[in-house]
Amino acid sequence: MLPAALALSGCVATPQPGVTNANTPSQVMPAQASATSAPLETTQASNKAPVYWIGRSNEDTFLYREFRDVPEQDNPVTRALRVMMSQKPLDPDFFTPWQNPKKLATSISGKNVITVDMSADAFNSNVDPAMAERAVQQLVYTATAAAASAGLIDAGQQIQVVVLVDGHTDYVAFNHVRLGAPTARSAGMVAPVWIIDPQEGTSVDDGAVKISGRSTDPGGELRWEILRIDGSITTSYLNGTVTASAGTGEAGAFSLSVNLGPGNYEVRVSQLEEANPAEDLNVDTRGFTVK
Structure with missing residues (x-):
């Protein structure tokens, strides 16, 4: 363990071409992806x-x-x-x-x-x-x-x-x-959509399977799809839409429950783009097994 109060060593260095500071990243995410940072x-x-x-x-x-x-x-x-x-x-x-x-x-x-x-x-x-x-x-x-x-x-x-x-x-x-400057989380770096549960490769009991995650667009509509995987054959099994919560406590959270029998599955969740509703935007996927 380091001492709780650590005196930072070093001096201010001469800026180098192409070098950014940790606390001021130059990369800016697209507008639809930067609504919030991960809580x-x-x-x-x-x-x-x-x-x-x-x-x-x-x-x-x-x-x-x-x-x-x-x-x-x-x-x-x-x-x-x-x-x-x-x-x-x-x-x-x-x-x-x-x-x-x-x-x-x-x-x-x-x-x-x-x-x-x-x-x-x-x-x-x-x-x-x-x-x-x-x-x-x-x-x-x-x-x-x-x-x-x-x-x-x-x-x-x-x-x-x-x-x-x-x-x-x-x-x-x-x-x-x-490095060296105090650095906070940069909004926009976190995934616009990410599936929290189930995690990749996990096994869940058959019956009602809960799928949860988060979107950086509170109140936005998400498209979800369950794919069933039988060997080399993948087929669309279930699909629908869900709305990410807009409340202050769990802004952007989403969850849904689907009934699944034993087998291998993949869940896909994506944001919907109003200008092009047919396109899956910012897709996240998770593979899991139902016992």
Whole structure:
């Protein structure tokens, strides 16, 4: 564990061409995808850690969350980040550019600032500037989610993350993003639609299967479809629409229940575009098995 009050080292560096700061990402998401940011996770008793991954939807790239089993050693934030940097996502549509660092430690100050200190080998991936900014936000989302779900921070205040590399500020992550400044979640980085439950590859009991998720368009209409998979044959099984909630507490949340017998299925959820209702916009998919 790092000291709770950590003095940041380093000095202000001369700006480099093409280098952005972690707290001011240059990438702007399309208007329909930037209605809201993902709400901060709530405290939970489960030992599963919220971990964010990068995934593609249509022509854009966003952050998606999975809940993962984590070992008991280390604190909740370190555990979640270690999964993000060392393991593969459950969903094959997701990926991570991070590498497993030799050194990783985290601490939280009384001002809701999470400090992450890691070794430079975490950045041994060749990515473009846009992907580098998403990777930094992937870390920010995962660290804040883990702290919030473990009840370690005051969710009523803004949460920021300071990233150090070998104890120093001003490291340029992936040769594109300068670290060290307190950085909050950037609205628009999170997926416009993401299915929370069931998770990829899980098994559920036959009968009423609940499907839930979130959209960044509160009050917007979503299209859903259940595909049944029999070997190499995929057929449309059920479909319909559902409206994302517009309430302040669970803005953008959606859920539906379908009756399914034993078999392999895939659920697809997408936003509807008024100008082109036939097009599936910002699709998310999950494969699961009914026992």
